Amino acid sequence: MVRSAKFPRPERLEDFDYERNPNVLPETVGDLKSPSWVRDGRPLVLIGDSGTGKSHLLIGVGTAIAEAGLTVRYTTTSALAQRTRRS
Numbered sequence: 001m002v003r004s005a006k007f008p009r010p011e012r013l014e015d016f017d018y019e020r021n022p023n024v025l026p027e028t029v030g031d032l033k034s035p036s037w038v039r040d041g042r043p044l045v046l047i048g049d050s051g052t053g054k055s056h057l058l059i060g061v062g063t064a065i066a067e068a069g070l071t072v073r074y075t076t077t078s079a080l081a082q083r084t085r086r087s
Helices: 026-032 054-067 077-086
Strands: none
Touching: 026 054
């Protein structure tokens, strides 16, 4: 499942540097490891400046969800916009 998600690189939530971004709470990230929020249909959107760890967190969360057995697909905003424009 992790391989089919097409992540650009491996990232683990356990490796996230909370000291570099104190606005990210370990408790919140820990909750995102459980697939229950996905099954409930709740969205996840991360917004922030460049270099704040958004990609690391998204890949880490996606990896955890895929390891829990759910299908995950990684894409960028620009790739999604390109696909939408072609449709």
